[in-house]
Amino acid sequence: MLNEQEVKDKLHDYADQFRMRCQRKEWAAAKLLHFKAQTVAVFLGLTTAELAALFGNRAYKEDWEPFKDGLFPEHEVERAGWECVRTHKTYDDLHLHPLPRYGPMYIKSWEDIGGGRVQIQLEKEAGV
Secondary structure: OOOHHHHHHHHHHHHHHHHHHHHHHHHHHHHHHHHHHHHHHHHHOOOOHHHHHHOOOOOOOOOOOOOOOOOOOOOHHHHHHHHHHOOOOOOOOOOOOOHHOOEEEEEEEEEEOOOOEEEEEEEEEOOO
């Protein structure tokens, strides 16, 4: 089991891997690394200074302070997110597709049923 310092070191490794994945245009893998790092950092209860060092000081700065990028550069985080949306590799796209036996379908309508849940009605694509 890793101690707290080893986990912090691993977060720094995630930042290096994130930049490498962005250079290779492996956007979904980069986005997942950023998400993992955020989740672990919040779980560990890192200080504001440590969070700012990892993710930049935008959320933690005073009005008079200039913005500083962290180990996860904000422009690359945003690019990875948008590329995942563009290539349909978001959580919804990866997990809400119908089973292959039903064939290609699209969402005909949806309804918010509360509690952060929606009910969708699927319809087969024309000509399938």
